Amino acid sequence: MDAAVFLISAAIVLTGAGGVLVSRNPVHAALFLVQTLFGVAVLFVLQDATFLAAVQVIVYAGAVVILFLFVIMLLGVDRAEDLGVEPIVGQRPVAAIVGASLLGMLLTALLVSVDGPTGAHGANTALGDAADNTRLLGEALFTDYVFAVELTAILLTVAVIGAVVLARRVRGPLAPLPVVVVASVADDGEQGDDGPPDVVEATDASDEGEGA
Amino acid sequence: MSPATLAAPLVLAADPLLDGAIGPGIVGIVLIKVVMAFILLLVSVMLMVWFERKLVADMHNRIGPAEAGPFGILQTLADGIKLFFKEDLIPDRADRVVFKLAPYLSLVPAFLVFSIVPIGGDFSGDGTVTWFGETTYLQVADPPVGVLFFLALSSVAVYGVMLAGWSSGSKYPLLGSVRASAQMISYEAALGLAIATVFLTSGSLSTHEIVARQVSGSWNVLATGVVPFLVFLLAGTAELNRPPFDLVEAEQELVGGFHTEYSSLRFSLFFLAEFMNVITMSAIAVTLFLGGPAGPILTDTLGWVWPVFWFSLKVFVFLFCFVWLRATLPRLRYDQLMDLGWKVLIPVALGWFLLIATMNVADDLGWPMVPVVLVGVAVLVAGAALLTGAIQKARGDALADLVDEGVED
Numbered sequence: 001m002d003a004a005v006f007l008i009s010a011a012i013v014l015t016g017a018g019g020v021l022v023s024r025n026p027v028h029a030a031l032f033l034v035q036t037l038f039g040v041a042v043l044f045v046l047q048d049a050t051f052l053a054a055v056q057v058i059v060y061a062g063a064v065v066i067l068f069l070f071v072i073m074l075l076g077v078d079r080a081e082d083l084g085v086e087p088i089v090g091q092r093p094v095a096a097i098v099g100a101s102l103l104g105m106l107l108t109a110l111l112v113s114v115d116g117p118t119g120a121h122g123a124n125t126a127l128g129d130a131a132d133n134t135r136l137l138g139e140a141l142f143t144d145y146v147f148a149v150e151l152t153a154i155l156l157t158v159a160v161i162g163a164v165v166l167a168r169r170v171r172g173p174l175a176p177l178p179v180v181v182v183a184s185v186a187d188d189g190e191q192g193d194d195g196p197p198d199v200v201e202a203t204d205a206s207d208e209g210e211g212a
Numbered sequence: 213m214s215p216a217t218l219a220a221p222l223v224l225a226a227d228p229l230l231d232g233a234i235g236p237g238i239v240g241i242v243l244i245k246v247v248m249a250f251i252l253l254l255v256s257v258m259l260m261v262w263f264e265r266k267l268v269a270d271m272h273n274r275i276g277p278a279e280a281g282p283f284g285i286l287q288t289l290a291d292g293i294k295l296f297f298k299e300d301l302i303p304d305r306a307d308r309v310v311f312k313l314a315p316y317l318s319l320v321p322a323f324l325v326f327s328i329v330p331i332g333g334d335f336s337g338d339g340t341v342t343w344f345g346e347t348t349y350l351q352v353a354d355p356p357v358g359v360l361f362f363l364a365l366s367s368v369a370v371y372g373v374m375l376a377g378w379s380s381g382s383k384y385p386l387l388g389s390v391r392a393s394a395q396m397i398s399y400e401a402a403l404g405l406a407i408a409t410v411f412l413t414s415g416s417l418s419t420h421e422i423v424a425r426q427v428s429g430s431w432n433v434l435a436t437g438v439v440p441f442l443v444f445l446l447a448g449t450a451e452l453n454r455p456p457f458d459l460v461e462a463e464q465e466l467v468g469g470f471h472t473e474y475s476s477l478r479f480s481l482f483f484l485a486e487f488m489n490v491i492t493m494s495a496i497a498v499t500l501f502l503g504g505p506a507g508p509i510l511t512d513t514l515g516w517v518w519p520v521f522w523f524s525l526k527v528f529v530f531l532f533c534f535v536w537l538r539a540t541l542p543r544l545r546y547d548q549l550m551d552l553g554w555k556v557l558i559p560v561a562l563g564w565f566l567l568i569a570t571m572n573v574a575d576d577l578g579w580p581m582v583p584v585v586l587v588g589v590a591v592l593v594a595g596a597a598l599l600t601g602a603i604q605k606a607r608g609d610a611l612a613d614l615v616d617e618g619v620e621d
Contacts, residue, residue, distance in 0.1 A: 027310065027378065034371070054360035062367025066374070068396060073378055073390065133356065134417055 005046050013039035024070045030065055037061050051133040221619050223436060223535035225418075241343055245352050246327075253326050258489045261288040264535045284507040295483075297530055298476040305381030306473065314379060315474070315481035318372030321365035322488035327352035328361055328419050329495040332520040335427045335506040339420055341516045350505070350520070358419040359407055360495055363400070366451060370396045372485070377470035388469035391546070392453060392460040396552040402447040405561035406440040410500045412568055423504035432505045439564040441501045448493045450553065452486070454534055456541035457549060494530035496524075502526050514574075559599055563592045 018037060019032030037060045043051035086092060141149050229238055231448030262277060262285050269276025302311055332350035333339040340347045355361055370393050377389020411417060413435040414425035426432055450457040461469030471482045498504055507522030509515050544552070567588045574584040 025307075027307070027375075031375075032314075033309070050355060050357045051360070054357040057364035058360065058367055062364065062370070062400075063397075066367070066370055066393065068388075069374060069378075072395070073386070143437050 002046060005042065009039045009042040009046070011039075012036075013043070027069065030068045030072065034061050034065050035070075037065070049133060051137055227349045227354050229346055237344065238346065239344055241348060242352075244343075244346075245350075249326055249331075249352050250323070252331075253323065253488055253491065256491055258288045258292075260487050260491060260531060261291075263531065264538070267532070267535045268539045271536075275544050290482055292480060295476060295480040296564065300475070300476040303381055303473050307379040307381065310375050310379035310474075312478070314372050314376035315478045315485070316372075317375065318369060318485035319488075321369040321372075322485045322492060323361050325365050325492040326488070326495065328358045329353065329499055330420050330423055330504050331353075331490070331495070331523050332505050332516060333420075334509060334515065334519060335372055335423055335504070336509070339424055351420065351514075354418055357417050359411070359417050359422070359496075359500070360521055360617060361406055363407070366396075366403070367400060369485075369489070369569055372482075373470050376474065376482070380473035382473055384466045385470050386473045388466045388472070391466075392470055395453065395457065395460065395549060395553075397515070398550065399450040399557070402443055402553060402557035402561050403451055405558060405565055405598050406444040406447060407500065409440040409534075409561070409565045409568055410436050412565065412572060419499050419504075423499060423506065426501075426503045427506045428558045431501070431506075435568055436501055439560065441497075443561045443564075444497060444501065446552070446594040447538065448497060449534070450549070452493055452534075454490065455538040458543060459549060476494050490531065490534055491527070494527045494534070497530055498523065498526040555599070555603055559596070563595065567592060 013036050016032045016034075016036030019035065020029045023029045023032060037056060041053040041056040041061075044050070044056060229241060265286065265287065266276045277287035280286040280290045302308060328351060330339065330349060330351040333341050339349060341350050342348075373396065374389050374393040377385040377387075377392070380386070410422060410432075413432045414422045416422055416425065431437060453460040460466075461471075466472070471479055474482060504526075505519035505523035507519060509518040511518070567585075570584060570588045571581065574581060
């Protein structure tokens with residue numbers, strides 16, 4: 001049964017990954033990414049890592065990709081890309097090289113190395129049965145690795161404060177820049193616009209103009 | 213893939229039904245449970261729609277559905293049949309694949325959440341029932357990460373709403389879906405924090421285990437029964453997009469919200485998902501805070517009926533309250549909605565969570581409880597004061613901005 005579950009979820013993961021590459025519409029690509037993430041979550045369950053599987057869905061599918069979709073919809077880039085244009089020159093050969101070397105590394109790890117992947121459940125440590133997953137992870141994070149956890153927390157706090165500072169409207173001589181920027185983006189955008197209330201008129205205008 | 217792991221799927225290992233070898237009888241019982249859960253949910257949706265319409269009508273001093281069946285109880289069935297025969301429209305500018313996918317992304321999570329809810333079982337013992345000589349839990353599955361499964365599915369449900377609005381290729385659905393997903397994501401945080409306190413108190417993520425711990429500890433009324441429970445109720449109502457948090461389908465502004473362009477069967481799927489979510493959210497609330505199916509078993513014969521009865525009764529109280537809210541309260545404004553979520557519910561849930569965590573640590577280390585609680589409360593009050601100060605400063609600044617800039621903004 002393990003093999004069947006593995007094969008099905010591997011197929012889901014791979015078709016999802018292929019879909020991300022092939023689809024031209026960013027929203028479709030994001031959805032294929034969700035498919036891949038779900039497949040990986042099933043693989044985690046297969047390896048008795050149930051907590052990881054749940055967190056995978058909550059964090060990646062539930063938060064990260066949703067944010068992708070938000071950005072895609074709000075910025076109005078939700079239409080097929082023209083692949084003839086290369087925005088960053090020289091990016092494609094570099095991407096090809098990086099991709100090929102990653103593939104090479106994976107294949108080396110899988111085929112060549114002596115102590116390669118065994119496919120056994122929890123090969124490195126005794127993780128207990130699936131029910132103990134959460135408890136053991138929690139104990140490890142908040143005893144042995146508590147320093148790393150705290151550092152990550154500080155990093156996230158810095159990120160939040162940074163975002164607030166960047167988005168803050170400056171009072172006084174400096175004019176509030178963001179409104180102008182958002183309005184001009186909304187003018188360019190297609191159906192995917194929902195700017196803040198300041199730019200609702202611009203959004204409506206672009207929606208009607210587009211139908212013509 | 214070693215053969216030793218072929219035995220029981222570990223995900224469901226907690227259920228005694230799946231402990232030994234799995235024969236056709238056990239597969240049959242699991243199948244019965246799945247089908248039962250499915251039918252139960254569908255039938256209760258049918259009754260819920262009727263109940264909501266009838267109760268709202270009563271509160272409005274109207275009659276409500278009265279023609280189909282006794283007391284109009286078959287009205288939902290009639291409406292369902294009507295919907296099936298409506299023309300199925302797909303707008304020209306819709307993204308066809310995503311447009312067809314979205315209703316299922318709403319419906320499937322709504323179904324799946326119900327599978328982790330224990331709807332019966334004698335929790336004065338070990339919470340099991342015995343069917344055909346097999347001992348089992350009266351829930352479809354009891355994954356060790358049970359409640360995280362619920363959170364994961366409620367974040368998947370956001371996709372249905374979001375993609376439905378986007379793929380319709382029209383502006384009202386898009387606005388509705390952006391509102392809906394922003395609201396659902398915001399309130400998921402408060403919901404999760406309220407649930408975190410439940411984890412902390414019961415020491416487990418499995419729904420069965422949580423119910424069992426509540427029964428032995430008087431439902432944990434002090435730790436989770438007041439603050440997290442209220443936060444959960446408010447956040448849950450918002451998560452369901454029910455009144456007074458139903459800006460998502462504010463008819464005056466958005467026509468019908470994210471499903472404006474949907475018709476026929478696809479619309480009915482959204483409708484179904486919405487009511488199913490109401491029922492499963494009530495069931496989850498009962499499971500996490502009100503002891504699930506726990507209650508006195510009054511007769512010996514057919515003893516298994518009583519827990520199911522108590523469970524249904526508790527869920528029914530919630531359903532009544534949801535309808536009551538709808539009939540009574542006006543819709544919030546969008547900024548009020550966001551303020552309530554981010555500036556009230558999340559801080560309150562987080563503060564309470566920290567307080568309970570401190571008390572747990574103090575309990576473990578044998579510290580005297582009274583000074584610990586006093587210091588904890590003092591820290592929380594200081595934090596609340598800082599937060600209120602910051603909010604008021606920001607409000608004042610925004611007001612000053614408006615005054616400065618006048619019409620320009």
